[in-house]
Amino acid sequence: MGYDTIIRGGTVVTASDTFAAALGIKDGRIAAIADTLDDPDAEIIDATGRLILPGGIDSHVHISQPSGDGIVMADDFESGTRSALFGGNTTIMPFCLQERDGEMRAALTAYHALAEGACYTDTAFHLIVANPDQQTLGQDLPALIADGYTSVKVFMTYDNLRLNDAELLSTFDVARRHGATMMIHCENEDAIRYLADRAEADGNLRPRAHATTRPVAVEREATHRAISLAEVVDLPIVIVHVSNGAAADEIRRARSRGLRITAETCPQYLMLTADDLEGMDWEGAKFVCSPPPRDAEEQRACWAGLTDGTFDLFSSDHCPFRYEGTDGKMNPKGAKDFRHVPNGIPGVETRMPILFSEGVGKGRIDLNRFVALTSTNHAKQYGLYPRKGTIAIGSDADLAIWDPEVRRTIRHADLHDGADYSPYEGIEVTGWPQTVLLRGKVMIRDGALEGALGDGRYLDRDARD
Numbered sequence: 001m002g003y004d005t006i007i008r009g010g011t012v013v014t015a016s017d018t019f020a021a022a023l024g025i026k027d028g029r030i031a032a033i034a035d036t037l038d039d040p041d042a043e044i045i046d047a048t049g050r051l052i053l054p055g056g057i058d059s060h061v062h063i064s065q066p067s068g069d070g071i072v073m074a075d076d077f078e079s080g081t082r083s084a085l086f087g088g089n090t091t092i093m094p095f096c097l098q099e100r101d102g103e104m105r106a107a108l109t110a111y112h113a114l115a116e117g118a119c120y121t122d123t124a125f126h127l128i129v130a131n132p133d134q135q136t137l138g139q140d141l142p143a144l145i146a147d148g149y150t151s152v153k154v155f156m157t158y159d160n161l162r163l164n165d166a167e168l169l170s171t172f173d174v175a176r177r178h179g180a181t182m183m184i185h186c187e188n189e190d191a192i193r194y195l196a197d198r199a200e201a202d203g204n205l206r207p208r209a210h211a212t213t214r215p216v217a218v219e220r221e222a223t224h225r226a227i228s229l230a231e232v233v234d235l236p237i238v239i240v241h242v243s244n245g246a247a248a249d250e251i252r253r254a255r256s257r258g259l260r261i262t263a264e265t266c267p268q269y270l271m272l273t274a275d276d277l278e279g280m281d282w283e284g285a286k287f288v289c290s291p292p293p294r295d296a297e298e299q300r301a302c303w304a305g306l307t308d309g310t311f312d313l314f315s316s317d318h319c320p321f322r323y324e325g326t327d328g329k330m331n332p333k334g335a336k337d338f339r340h341v342p343n344g345i346p347g348v349e350t351r352m353p354i355l356f357s358e359g360v361g362k363g364r365i366d367l368n369r370f371v372a373l374t375s376t377n378h379a380k381q382y383g384l385y386p387r388k389g390t391i392a393i394g395s396d397a398d399l400a401i402w403d404p405e406v407r408r409t410i411r412h413a414d415l416h417d418g419a420d421y422s423p424y425e426g427i428e429v430t431g432w433p434q435t436v437l438l439r440g441k442v443m444i445r446d447g448a449l450e451g452a453l454g455d456g457r458y459l460d461r462d463a464r465d
């Protein structure tokens with residue numbers, strides 16, 4: 001058989017196995033996995049001393065998402081997918097946001113227009129339902145799920161996005177009947193509002209107040225409520241961006257009762273704490289995200305959740321805003337008030353190197369678990385497996401060839417997103433993807449971009465069975 005490309009000399013890692021092998025790629029797919037392969041016409045990539053992993057799938061990123069008056073997300077599809085690619089990802093899953101008074105279909109048409117021809121990685125969209133009216137729940141959502149938009153996020157916080165319990169139940173019911181995966185942002189808006197009002201009365205408006213007005217209790221309560229409402233409806237759910245041990249305990253308890261709960265955590269809950277929001281002047285705004293980073297004990301609890309299987313997904317929750325200027329963290333009002341700081345931090349490029357270094361490198365998880373947490377489980381959860389998320393005959397040749405020994409200090413100047421800072425600045429990591437292939441095409445070779453804008457495609461998905 002003729003191959004387009006052969007990768008040899010490396011160690012292949014999947015979610016279950018680690019083995020030396022050569023890979024033969026034909027027409028964008030893995031066509032052979034063997035001890036040795038040869039083809040005089042094939043391009044040969046030498047992976048000696050390298051690990052060959054499935055391309056990362058980051059199933060929780062925000063790109064070009066409407067973010068309120070005068071606030072602009074720092075990444076569009078071009079910069080967001082470029083940054084993702086340099087971090088070893090070949091697929092990302094951003095959110096198409098329906099606004100409170102908006103229509104889902106109009107939002108989706110506009111979002112596709114932004115992505116069309118503008119991606120370096122493959123993409124598939126989740127939907128955010130913020131207007132669960134008759135048109136959305138009765139018509140648009142069922143039709144869109146049937147069209148392959150099979151994952152839907154809802155919020156329990158933010159005045160302009162949150163659904164009340166009745167709305168959650170009716171949205172869950174549509175997901176159950178039509179076979180969509182429901183992703184839930186669990187924080188209790190009324191409790192946050194109460195604490196924010198108290199902070200205001202105390203004249204406490206600095207970024208740190210963002211964390212103190214969103215304590216563990218508001219996340220734990222909402223996690224418990226989301227699980228209970230899903231139990232009532234009989235719907236499997238994904239709890240996104242879990243930040244602490246108490247919420248993880250709610251998930252463990254629910255699972256021990258047989259409920260189908262998947263949970264996700266993110267780098268910020270391993271690497272940052274609420275103290276980072278103290279920052280000199282207004283620098284703490286660079287770390288404002290929801291749920292907020294917590295403390296060392298909760299970091300340990302999140303590591304425990306990654307090692308004991310409570311968390312199946314490790315995503316970046318990349319949600320970038322610039323620090324300088326007035327369309328991001330400083331906000332158009334120029335108000336030194338934590339309530340006007342847009343929530344979210346960049347991290348799509350650093351997600352995998354951080355987990356590789358802190359997790360695999362420090363012996364907390366093994367390589368196979370790393371692959372599961374950063375790629376395979378995302379593909380399985382969101383209907384992309386086995387086309388994506390593994391190295392197997394017939395799978396897309398989405399591959400990241402890692403140098404497991406290279407040492408790097410994270411500097412925003414070396415990253416490729418549209419923000420102007422990294423919350424992980426100065427952190428030292430060992431291991432970084434050097435060469436990345438998307439459907440067999442070399443997109444990054446030895447750290448240099450070779451792929452073209454528009455090489456990334458939109459991925460159609462099947463409805464869940």
Ligand code: DUC
Nearest residue numbers: 185290317319343344
């Ligand atoms: N939720 C997210 O998932 N991302 C950023 C902000 C938020 O509240």
Ligand code: ZN
Nearest residue numbers: 185240241290
């Ligand atoms: Zn969220």
Ligand code: ZN
Nearest residue numbers: 060062317319
């Ligand atoms: Zn998010």
